[in-house]
Amino acid sequence: MTLALRALLLLSCLGPAAQAAEPIRPLPREPEYDHPRAALGMRLFFDTHLSSDGQIACASCHIPAMGGAEPRPVSVGVEGRRGNTNAPTVYNAYYNFRQFWNGRAADLREQAAGPLHNPKEMNMEESQLEARVNGNEYRADFAAIYGERRYGLSEVTDAIAEFEKALITPNARFDRWLRGEIELSEGERRGYRLFKHLGCVTCHNGINIGGNSYQYLGAVVPMEWQEGMADRYAVTGDPKDKNRFKVPSLRNITLTAPYLHDGSQATLREVLETMALHNIGFTLEPHEVDALLAFLRTLTGETPAILRGE
């Protein structure tokens, strides 16, 4: 090898240029967040008294043990009221470019306000919320962070959003492979290659393997559209936005069944086949499904440290 070639190779190993080729980036090992605020946010996140009937907490639908999502097709709120949407995972939600399936919230704070007020979810009036957080249980914690004043939605969503910044699931095998720490199995590697080859990666890319663009569900083979579903159309009223959703993250995907916005796909194999048919027009061979599943399993990270009491 000539000296110039060797230098070129060396250069190509240095810096982000080497990794820039991969359209997926690993999560940071340690999330950065304000600990006291996140601790307060965590209390609020698990507090059922932030709902009108005292039964529903954020954690009721974003269940830590279920990958930060829920095992039923659609959420059930106060008084057993059923919604029409499957709660997306709260894990790594910080890295989504918008929140909710249709991206109607710009960030986590805005998102947190949604379920609190939604009559089918926590159904809290502003005054009820204030009465709760200004009560004896919370006053001292709020005062330590926000100073002496009357606390309301602004402080509550701020604390919850800070907690959610801590809900990062690092060190997935795939991330570790990306960082060059481990080798993936041949099957997993084949799955990832297929993931790119089939064009899944065109939409599921970036740090969250999704969550960074709006795309059509049924891009190639259209799917049935129903009035009232939480798509972009519900936000913009533009007919072109029918069945257009924020692409969900594929991180921890094995934990967050059922799938799709309405929880209509019970298993990962099921949703893979649906997505292959409608979004790339293919029927996958069983070995292709196995390979993709092998790859998807490498995307499961560690439970966030803050939930492990660390």
Next chain:
Amino acid sequence: MRLSTKIYLATGAALLVGGLFFTANHLTSRLLADHGATLDTLGELERLEIALDEELFQGVFLLYTSFDPLHALLSAQRSELERLYLAVDEPAYAEAKAEVAHYAALVDRKEALILRFTTYNALIKNSSSHIPALSRRYLERFGSADTAYLSEIARITALVFQATKSFDDDLLVPLRESAERLAALTPSAEAAQFHHTFLAHTRVIADNFGPYHEALEAIRGLPNLRTLAEAKRLFLVAAEKNARDISHLSLMLSVLFVLCIGFIVFILIRLDREHKQLGTLHHQLNHAATTDPLTGLDNRFAFERAVNQAEHGTLFLLNLSQFGHINDLYGHAVGDQVLRAVADKLRARFAGTETMHLFRIGADEFGLYCHRMPEFRQEGVAEEVAALLEQAELQLGEHRIPLRVTIGLSTERPYLEKAHMALQEGKRGQRKVLSYSAALGLEARVAHNMHILDQIRRAIADDRVVPWFQPILNLSNGRIEKYECLMRIHNDAGEILRPDEFLVIAKEGGLYGELTRIMLDKCIARFRRTHYGFHLNLSINDILDPEVNRHLFARLTTHPEVARRLTLEILESEQVQNYAEVRDFIERVRAFGVSIAIDDFGAGYSNLSHVLHLAVDNLKVDGSLIRDLDRDPLAHALVETLMHMVTAANIRHITAEYVHNLQILEQVRRLGIHYAQGYHIGQPQPELVSVPFSDTDS
């Protein structure tokens, strides 16, 4: 307004203006910093626009890529935009702010387009990559039997490639036609699924490439960079105006500051001028205080300052003898001329000599001070000075005035005091020039005088001034009828002092009046309860002293009986300037029945006419005439003549003093003298001698 108030005010104003100036400067620098930060923000936004476009075109170019960088850039753009908004949120930047708002709207529009673009991009990329793959799969699965179908698939594959690479919407027309034709074809049953999928992908391209291209063109057509540049231009215009305003303010404040400083400087210069004037005044006052205005010589004050502390000096103290007479005779104008002439002569003689310093020390006293003058020259210089002033008479107008000088000389400190002693001693001894030296005993005399004065003072305080009494014999009946009261002082050592030891000093020390008053009181007390007459000595000083006068008349008023037995002996030997006053006094005391005697008559200065005019009752013949009466025939003749004269003048009583033996007593009696006193009759004693005198005894 007072000068100091002005300075405080001006300084206050300068501080205020200076403070404003520095505040303005501070504001300017902050403005510049803000300005710089805003320009940085504008530059960063520009960079982000370009980076965003690059990222976008990378997305167009690559089959797949992460969307994250797009969002990172969009997010960075948002926060920079917010910063820019805050920076231009001021009335001065209204136009720039409007342009920034315009730009913000464009950013929103671009973001919406980008989100739309990412959707289309994914559709186009996926389908355009799947179409060739599907073509290959068809050949693999179904072979090339259906050439029409295969040909259509191949055409579509080629058109998709061309359309997506050329971005020419024209190519979509044959694509759509091809898709129609393919849809009309019926593939084999096994290929039905394939047909369905291939058509779906073809339609994705045919339906979405137009909007995709449109979105991309819309993004490219957005005037974001232009708007940003315009916002930047407007910002710079406003900032420049701002900076100009502030620099005008700064300029104004600095001019004001300089004016304040200038005013302070002006005041200080004036102050300095006043200070200099005061200095000149001080100098003039100093000169006036140290210069004798008449002669222009340095005065005594200057002498004290310049010389009295100096070592190794010689002072010649010149006194113009009888200068008082010159004043009396020619008047003060001529007196002053004389002094000026003397000063001029001295100056003419000593002006050039640096070691000689001339002073006018007193009215008629001049000082010539020399530094380190050898002793052998001193007498010579003194004589030269005396000769200089005495040799030629002064010619002043028609007056020719002779001058006489006495010179006291001292080489020891205190110069003036010692030269003065020498001068006085010289006058006393009729010497023209006398040098001070310890051997003259001048100090001892002064010390003695001080000692006596001290003794007198203490004697007065401790009531140790007492009268002694010397009997006076009436020669006509041989009885002691009167006593002369003589003053004695018991000093601390228990010694008894006689008047000749202390009276002159008491007079110089101003205690004479006090002593007279004590004698008067004690004698009155002593003689009040007797029938004796008594003599008391009174000086001309006493007569002229209002205190003594008042005291005397008060006593005479309270003791009228005693007053009739009192005889006041006035010392004739003293110079009497104003006989009218004395005569007046005598008339007033005679009104109380007091007798007047003239003491020491016939001694030195007797002025017969004066004595006769005083209308005295009694004459005491001077002791020097009586003392040698038994041996000196001339004294006898003198007394005899005196007797004729006084008898003619109708003076009732003549007393002889110093009668110290029987022969003299007999002679006195024969001469017709009425009274006699002396050691032969009785010495002065502290008590009255009541024993009758027999002139036949002893």
